[in-house]
Amino acid sequence: MQTSRTSxxxxxxxxxxxxxxxxxxxxxxYKPLLLGLGxxxxxxxxxxxxxxxxxxxxxxxxxxxxxYVGYLAWLFKEMVLSSLxxxxxxxxxxxxxxxxxxxxxxxxDHPMDQAILGNSITVTPGTLTLDVHDGVLKVHSLTRAGxxxxxxxxxxxxxxxxxxx
Numbered sequence: 001m002q003t004s005r006t007s008x009x010x011x012x013x014x015x016x017x018x019x020x021x022x023x024x025x026x027x028x029x030y031k032p033l034l035l036g037l038g039x040x041x042x043x044x045x046x047x048x049x050x051x052x053x054x055x056x057x058x059x060x061x062x063x064x065x066x067x068y069v070g071y072l073a074w075l076f077k078e079m080v081l082s083s084l085x086x087x088x089x090x091x092x093x094x095x096x097x098x099x100x101x102x103x104x105x106x107x108x109d110h111p112m113d114q115a116i117l118g119n120s121i122t123v124t125p126g127t128l129t130l131d132v133h134d135g136v137l138k139v140h141s142l143t144r145a146g147x148x149x150x151x152x153x154x155x156x157x158x159x160x161x162x163x164x165x
Contacts, residue, residue, distance in 0.1 A: 016046050071158055078155070079124055082146070086126040089143055098144040101130070102151060104137045108160045117159045121150065 019042040024030075027038060089097050106114045118129035118137055126142040127150065141147035 082125045100147040106135045
């Protein structure tokens with residue numbers, strides 16, 4: 001039980017340090033009143049995050065192994081290929097685009113995995129995740145081929161296999 005509490009205190013301290021550093025860097029004003037207001041806003045944010053239960057659940061825990069690096073390499077390759085396909089479609093005289101909205105059911109149950117899937121879709125040119133609700137992602141695709149590629153499920157399968165067991 002003590003380890004959990006220490007971990008929680010360390011997480012709180014780390015968040016507070018990050019908030020203070022961000023406030024100091026972005027503010028650029030170091031007058032006493034503004035420093036006091038900045039300290040108050042950082043402590044208030046920490047309190048609100050604590051009240052929201054952020055430190056009591058592991059919904060945001062990153063439990064990924066070295067396979068994540070391989071996934072990022074695969075995603076980068078997909079981004080390059082998709083960029084070329086979108087460029088070809090947009091520069092083509094016939095403009096062969098077919099904007100399509102599809103729904104994809106994420107096979108991963110964890111909210112972080114669903115967020116990674118949605119963000120991976122969004123960073124791939126020609127596709128945009130519009131909504132994620134109850135494990136269903138609503139995605140806009142510039143071309144029908146891009147939508148069919150997502151419906152094939154390769155990206156979903158790779159994201160699901162990221163989580164360490």
